[in-house]
Amino acid sequence: MTELMGEWQALLVLLLAGFLPNEVWRMLGVWLGGGLDEGSELLVWVRAVASAILAGVIAQILLMPPGALAAVPPTLRFGAVVAGLIIFLATKRSIFIGVLGGEAVLLFGQWWMG
Amino acid sequence: MALPSPDSTTWTSPSSAFLLGLRSAATTVLSLVLFATYIGIGALGHDTGFSLFWVLASTVLVWAGPAQIILISMLSSGATWLQTAIAVTVSAIRLFPMVVSVLPMMRTPTTKKSQLILPAHFVAVTMWVECFRLLPQVPRERRIPFALGLGTGFVTVCVSANVVGYGLAANLPQLFGAAILLLTPLTFLLSTARNCRELADYLALILGLALFPLAGMLNTGVDILISGVAAGTIAYGVHRWRRSR
Known part of the structure; x- marks a missing residue:
C-alpha cells in the first residue's frame, strides 16, 4: 500500500481518514462531557x-x-460468542476466561468441520 | 495485582500513581486479549503492504481496533480516503458516550479541560472497562496520572504486538485469521456486560443487539447510531419508569 502511495501520502491519509475521524468524537466528549x-x-x-x-x-x-471471519458459518460465529458469554457468566464474569472459551469453541468448530 | 489502599502513602506523588497505572496495564489479563488483537492488526497491515511505521503510527494515533481494521482494509481495497474517513467516523461514534461517561470519574473541581485531552485520547473499549473497574480504588486527585499510566501501558502492549504480528504475518496459520477477528466482538460483548451496573445498562446491551438488525434494514449508513440511541433511550426510559413507581 505504501509503495503505491508513497510514505508521506500514506501518513497524510492516516491523519485524515484514521486519526481525525476518531479524535473528533473523543474531543467532543471532553468538550461536552468534561463538566458533567x-x-x-x-x-x-x-x-x-x-x-x-x-x-x-x-x-x-x-x-x-x-x-476470514466471513468464511466461518453463521451458526459457528454466533455459537462461539454465546458459548463465551455463558462461560463468562459461569466464571463470576471473567472476561479473559470467557474470551478463551469462545475462541476455543470457534477453533474446535473449524477443525471439526475441516 | 491489587492496588494499594486509597490512604496508602504510595499515592502521595503523581509519578507513583502513573507507575501504578502502568503496572495495572501490565498485570490485567485484558492486555493478553489486546496483544492478540494487535498481532492480527500488525499482520493485516503487513499483508496489505503498509509500512511497519505506518501501522505503529495508526495504533498510537487512531487507538481503536475496529477503526484500524476498517481503515486498513478499505484503503487496501482501493477505497478513496474520503469514503474511508466517512466509514471510520461512523464506526467511532461509540467513543463519544464512552468519553462522556468516563471523564467525570477522573475530574476534580480544579481539573482543567486541557488535562482531560490525553486521558480522553486513551479511551477505547479496554480502557473504558478498566477505568470503571480500577478508578474507584484510586484517590480522586491521582486518577488522571493513574489513567495516563494505564493508557500508556496499553499502547505499549499494542505497539509491541504490532511489531510481532508484522514480523510473523507470513507464518500465521490461516485458522487463526478468523479467531483473531472474533476477538473484537467477543471482548466488546463481555467488556460491556461487565460494565453493566444497573438494569438500564443490561437492557441497553440486549436491546442494542436486537435493534441493530432492524435499523440495518434502513440502510442509512448510520444504522449503529440509530439503533444505539433508540436502544439506550428505551433502556433509560424503563430505568426511570421503574424508579418512579
Whole structure:
C-alpha cells in the first residue's frame, strides 16, 4: 500500500481518514462531557447509549463479518460468542476466561468441520 | 495485582500513581486479549503492504481496533480516503458516550479541560472497562496520572504486538485469521456486560443487539447510531419508569 502511495501520502491519509475521524468524537466528549457531575442522571442515559452502540458494533461484526471471519458459518460465529458469554457468566464474569472459551469453541468448530 | 489502599502513602506523588497505572496495564489479563488483537492488526497491515511505521503510527494515533481494521482494509481495497474517513467516523461514534461517561470519574473541581485531552485520547473499549473497574480504588486527585499510566501501558502492549504480528504475518496459520477477528466482538460483548451496573445498562446491551438488525434494514449508513440511541433511550426510559413507581 505504501509503495503505491508513497510514505508521506500514506501518513497524510492516516491523519485524515484514521486519526481525525476518531479524535473528533473523543474531543467532543471532553468538550461536552468534561463538566458533567459523576452522579448526574444524564450519565445513566449516556452510559446506556454507549452500551447499546457497542452492542450494535458487535451485532454488525457478527452479521457482516470482515475478512476470514466471513468464511466461518453463521451458526459457528454466533455459537462461539454465546458459548463465551455463558462461560463468562459461569466464571463470576471473567472476561479473559470467557474470551478463551469462545475462541476455543470457534477453533474446535473449524477443525471439526475441516 | 491489587492496588494499594486509597490512604496508602504510595499515592502521595503523581509519578507513583502513573507507575501504578502502568503496572495495572501490565498485570490485567485484558492486555493478553489486546496483544492478540494487535498481532492480527500488525499482520493485516503487513499483508496489505503498509509500512511497519505506518501501522505503529495508526495504533498510537487512531487507538481503536475496529477503526484500524476498517481503515486498513478499505484503503487496501482501493477505497478513496474520503469514503474511508466517512466509514471510520461512523464506526467511532461509540467513543463519544464512552468519553462522556468516563471523564467525570477522573475530574476534580480544579481539573482543567486541557488535562482531560490525553486521558480522553486513551479511551477505547479496554480502557473504558478498566477505568470503571480500577478508578474507584484510586484517590480522586491521582486518577488522571493513574489513567495516563494505564493508557500508556496499553499502547505499549499494542505497539509491541504490532511489531510481532508484522514480523510473523507470513507464518500465521490461516485458522487463526478468523479467531483473531472474533476477538473484537467477543471482548466488546463481555467488556460491556461487565460494565453493566444497573438494569438500564443490561437492557441497553440486549436491546442494542436486537435493534441493530432492524435499523440495518434502513440502510442509512448510520444504522449503529440509530439503533444505539433508540436502544439506550428505551433502556433509560424503563430505568426511570421503574424508579418512579
